Amino acid sequence: MQWTSVNDLREKFLSFFESKGHLRLPSYSLIPQGDKSLLLINSGMAPMKKFFTGEVTPPRNRVTTCQKCIRTPDLERVGHTARHGTFFEMLGNFSFGDYFKDQAIPWAWEFLTEVLEIPADLLYPSVYEEDDEAFEIWNKKIGIPAERIVRLGKEDNFWEHGTGPCGPCSEIYFDRGEKYGCGSPDCKPGCDCDRFMEIWNNVFSQFNNMGDGTYTELEHKNIDTGMGLERLACVVQGVDNMFEIDGVRRILDKVVEISGVSYGNNPDRDMSIRVVTDHVRGATFMISDGVIPSNEGRGYVLRRILRRAARHGKLLGIDRPFLTEVCAVVIDQNGEAYPELKEKAEYITKVMSIEEERFDATIDGGLSILNNLIGTAKSAGQTAISGDDTFKLYDTFGFPIDLTREIVAEAGLSLDEERFATLMKEQRERARAARANISGWAGTDKTALATLPKTEFTGYETLEGDAKVIAILSAEEGPVQEVSEGEFMLVLDRTPFYGEGGGQVGDRGMIRSGGMSATVTDTKKTDGIYLHHCTLESGMIRVGDTVTASVDVKRRAAIRRNHSAAHLLQGALREVLGSHVEQAGSYVDESECRFDFSHFSAMTREEIDRVERIVNESILAGVPVETVVTDPETAKKMGAMALFGEKYGDRVRMVRMGDFSTELCGGTHVSNTANVALFKILSESSVAAGVRRIVAVTGLGVLDLIAGKDALLAETARVLKAATAADLPVRAAAVQGEISRQKKEIDSLNQKLAASRMDSLLAGAKQVGSVRLITDDLGAAGMDSVRALCDTLKDRYADVVAVFAIHDGEKLNFMGVCGADAVAAGAHAGRLLGAVSAVTGGKGGGRPDSATSGGRDLAKIGEALAAAEEILKEMLK
Ligand code: ATP
Ligand code: MG
Numbered sequence: 001m002q003w004t005s006v007n008d009l010r011e012k013f014l015s016f017f018e019s020k021g022h023l024r025l026p027s028y029s030l031i032p033q034g035d036k037s038l039l040l041i042n043s044g045m046a047p048m049k050k051f052f053t054g055e056v057t058p059p060r061n062r063v064t065t066c067q068k069c070i071r072t073p074d075l076e077r078v079g080h081t082a083r084h085g086t087f088f089e090m091l092g093n094f095s096f097g098d099y100f101k102d103q104a105i106p107w108a109w110e111f112l113t114e115v116l117e118i119p120a121d122l123l124y125p126s127v128y129e130e131d132d133e134a135f136e137i138w139n140k141k142i143g144i145p146a147e148r149i150v151r152l153g154k155e156d157n158f159w160e161h162g163t164g165p166c167g168p169c170s171e172i173y174f175d176r177g178e179k180y181g182c183g184s185p186d187c188k189p190g191c192d193c194d195r196f197m198e199i200w201n202n203v204f205s206q207f208n209n210m211g212d213g214t215y216t217e218l219e220h221k222n223i224d225t226g227m228g229l230e231r232l233a234c235v236v237q238g239v240d241n242m243f244e245i246d247g248v249r250r251i252l253d254k255v256v257e258i259s260g261v262s263y264g265n266n267p268d269r270d271m272s273i274r275v276v277t278d279h280v281r282g283a284t285f286m287i288s289d290g291v292i293p294s295n296e297g298r299g300y301v302l303r304r305i306l307r308r309a310a311r312h313g314k315l316l317g318i319d320r321p322f323l324t325e326v327c328a329v330v331i332d333q334n335g336e337a338y339p340e341l342k343e344k345a346e347y348i349t350k351v352m353s354i355e356e357e358r359f360d361a362t363i364d365g366g367l368s369i370l371n372n373l374i375g376t377a378k379s380a381g382q383t384a385i386s387g388d389d390t391f392k393l394y395d396t397f398g399f400p401i402d403l404t405r406e407i408v409a410e411a412g413l414s415l416d417e418e419r420f421a422t423l424m425k426e427q428r429e430r431a432r433a434a435r436a437n438i439s440g441w442a443g444t445d446k447t448a449l450a451t452l453p454k455t456e457f458t459g460y461e462t463l464e465g466d467a468k469v470i471a472i473l474s475a476e477e478g479p480v481q482e483v484s485e486g487e488f489m490l491v492l493d494r495t496p497f498y499g500e501g502g503g504q505v506g507d508r509g510m511i512r513s514g515g516m517s518a519t520v521t522d523t524k525k526t527d528g529i530y531l532h533h534c535t536l537e538s539g540m541i542r543v544g545d546t547v548t549a550s551v552d553v554k555r556r557a558a559i560r561r562n563h564s565a566a567h568l569l570q571g572a573l574r575e576v577l578g579s580h581v582e583q584a585g586s587y588v589d590e591s592e593c594r595f596d597f598s599h600f601s602a603m604t605r606e607e608i609d610r611v612e613r614i615v616n617e618s619i620l621a622g623v624p625v626e627t628v629v630t631d632p633e634t635a636k637k638m639g640a641m642a643l644f645g646e647k648y649g650d651r652v653r654m655v656r657m658g659d660f661s662t663e664l665c666g667g668t669h670v671s672n673t674a675n676v677a678l679f680k681i682l683s684e685s686s687v688a689a690g691v692r693r694i695v696a697v698t699g700l701g702v703l704d705l706i707a708g709k710d711a712l713l714a715e716t717a718r719v720l721k722a723a724t725a726a727d728l729p730v731r732a733a734a735v736q737g738e739i740s741r742q743k744k745e746i747d748s749l750n751q752k753l754a755a756s757r758m759d760s761l762l763a764g765a766k767q768v769g770s771v772r773l774i775t776d777d778l779g780a781a782g783m784d785s786v787r788a789l790c791d792t793l794k795d796r797y798a799d800v801v802a803v804f805a806i807h808d809g810e811k812l813n814f815m816g817v818c819g820a821d822a823v824a825a826g827a828h829a830g831r832l833l834g835a836v837s838a839v840t841g842g843k844g845g846g847r848p849d850s851a852t853s854g855g856r857d858l859a860k861i862g863e864a865l866a867a868a869e870e871i872l873k874e875m876l877k
Contacts, residue, residue, distance in 0.1 A: 026065070062095055163211040287347070465496050492530070497520060500524050566588055602684065771876065799819055837853035
């Protein structure tokens with residue numbers, strides 16, 4: 001067996017199976033596509049389910065991959081065992097109804113013992129206890145002695161997932177020697193210790209679980225195998241655990257370097273070092289595939305492992321943000337095999353550092369609260385932290401619940417999980433109720449609609465047409481036969497009115513017949529039935545009437561422009577920001593196009609400009625907008641971007657705008673991108689963590705925008721007395737110049753005024769002991785000028801004490817100073833002002849030489865100023 005690097009092992013595996021007729025495919029994204037049963041891809045087989053079920057025909061019936069995997073159920077084992085990571089790469093070979101066991105087993109053996117030259121006597125196969133066929137292949141065909149083949153039960157060696165295809169498996173274990181063993185006398189392959197390490201699992205899906213306890217043989221039998229690349233490397237490189245293989249070891253070394261602790265001396269610390277290594281590795285790959293930290297689903301898995309990594313960093317004594325430094329090594333070590341890491345390096349780093357900063361902010365506050373709770377619980381002799389406290393910590397302080405669990409467990413306490421779960425449920429229900437209320441549909445009598453046929457929508461092709469009234473719903477009475485006034489809802493057998501959906505508002509327009517006319521103020525859609533919200537203008541309308549339904553053509557055209565622009569915008573955003581951009585919501589009406597999308601940071605001015613330009617270029621390219629109705633798979637093959645999590649029927653409508661955009665969409669669109677005319681972004685902002693919003697206008701909306709700006713400029717020009725808008729910059733500069741010249745003049749006049757006032761003030765000064773006291777009511781004088789006056793008095797006349805009242809009819813202030821000699825004699829401006837303003841019911845104070853205070857009762861200004869003399873006398877004693 002020769003030392004072989006991880007990169008070489010991957011390549012050897014893939015090319016080995018290529019030589020056996022397999023098609024090599026790149027790793028699928030960690031985000032499952034069109035599979036809601038799974039949060040994150042956890043095996044090589046997971047993204048190929050559709051090939052196994054026959055739903056989609058595979059590109060070849062033999063395929064080989066190296067697949068990125070995340071396994072959150074293994075989270076707690078990471079760092080403890082040698083062989084579990086939350087992130088790992090799985091090598092696999094797959095047969096879709098092609099070869100079976102008798103070929104899969106020998107190839108696996110050939111690869112391990114001949115290509116990699118792993119000593120055969122260190123390898124142990126296991127088979128399902130009832131699978132004699134596999135046993136025979138190992139025993140007779142390969143020549144493994146019967147006593148070295150382990151038969152294991154259903155739990156270990158039968159792959160099954162509810163009903164459907166299932167079958168036995170055969171694993172291959174590597175004996176790492178007694179030193180890794182648990183010492184138990186029945187330690188053998190399948191034991192949970194680290195001695196016999198499972199490296200490869202071969203699944204033979206040959207049965208169909210009928211769901212009633214019986215199994216039938218599948219006509220087309222499949223092979224699905226999975227081998228952990230890191231585990232294989234661990235064997236071939238002879239290292240202790242999967243974090244010490246080349247590539248991963250570099251990451252581990254970086255953690256050691258940053259923390260300054262040594263590796264291999266302390267089991268707890270080693271564990272933390274491996275946890276950080278694993279988690280940053282996993283997080284890096286997740287972010288590169290478009291996962292963004294959040295409080296739900298995949299985003300939460302990412303948030304959880306990033307926060308766990310940060311916390312184990314703290315346990316290692318790292319007291320500064322460090323995750324991105326580790327991330328840089330992950331990118332460097334894997335950038336060749338996974339170029340997307342290099343391409344998105346900047347983005348990945350940004351997401352990670354923002355999350356770490358956020359966590360730092362939360363954790364410090366939360367930790368001290370939690371430690372208090374633990375302390376209180378312990379001193380009260382309790383064994384658990386209350387569910388209410390836990391919930392509050394989570395809900396109000398944003399402290400992650402699993403972290404609470406970990407820390408509480410470390411302190412030897414538990415949580416009242418039941419109460420916590422109840423509170424969480426209540427909160428979810430509150431949120432749901434809040435959402436239901438705003439939908440505006442609470443009052444609709446759905447039972448009244450249940451028996452009606454679905455409405456035929458004719459509005460893709462036409463905007464006006466005849467139709468039959470099949471139901472009328474009045475707001476008060478529900479279904480009625482006729483209406484002669486007021487508001488009601490109308491159901492027709494066919495309609496050109498678009499019912500609100502897919503982010504596009506409902507149409508408005510008119511419905512007429514003979515002497516009857518009704519305005520349609522909105523159109524909604526429920527279970528395929530279109531509801532026209534109407535106001536009767538004249539005449540009356542009955543069930544059975546034939547009417548002419550006419551959509552407001554101008555408004556619909558504006559909506560179309562905005563909707564088509566939203567598609568072009570999504571394409572442009574992906575081009576400029578990257579493929580992590582996914583639609584998170586959209587809203588288009590006649591006046592704007594609002595588009596929400598996943599992206600972690602604010603867009604720069606330059607990015608916004610580029611997006612705007614690309615959209616306008618695709619408009620100017622004037623490509624026809626084509627719509628095709630097809631099945632979802634064909635649409636996907638043609639590159640249609642579907643909304644993740646959206647349910648599509650068996651027929652989907654695909655809207656394609658040249659090479660700029662292909663999306664599944666039921667909305668109405670322009671027939672040629674040129675009809676959008678022009679596109680202008682109004683704003684880019686944040687709506688939620690990791691979700692940005694662009695609001696834009698198109699067509700005549702841009703014209704309105706320009707007109708609005710023109711009017712603004714004209715008005716500004718008028719106010720500034722500029723001849724035309726073009727003169728504005730010159731005019732504005734001139735006005736600014738004039739203002740600063742006048743300001744200077746005012747300053748100098750103020751100074752002169754102050755000097756002349758000073759003379760009269762001094763003339764009116766009262767001798768109090770060795771000090772001259774000046775008091776005056778300065779009325780609405782500016783604070784700045786009074787301050788200047790005070791400073792001058794103080795600097796020039798050391799024996800002066802001055803107290804001034806300043807008021808503008810509403811607010812009253814006092815300002816005062818004491819010259820140096822006055823201070824030496826005992827005068828104190830702060831206390832003097834405090835006492836003076838107290839006479840008016842106010843308060844304040846300051847330094848001995850200078851102070852201001854606030855007054856209250858304007859009527860008492862005279863009294864307050866008069867009191868200054870007595871107060872000062874007291875001070876000078
Ligand atoms: P184990 O019992 O050791 O957890 P498993 O039965 O969960 O393994 P499979 O689901 O059969 O493993 O996955 C196929 C292969 O993927 C395994 O043989 C192993 O080499 C690898 N593998 C599984 N889980 C992990 C993990 N958490 N980290 C690294 N490699 C793994
Ligand atoms: Mg497992």
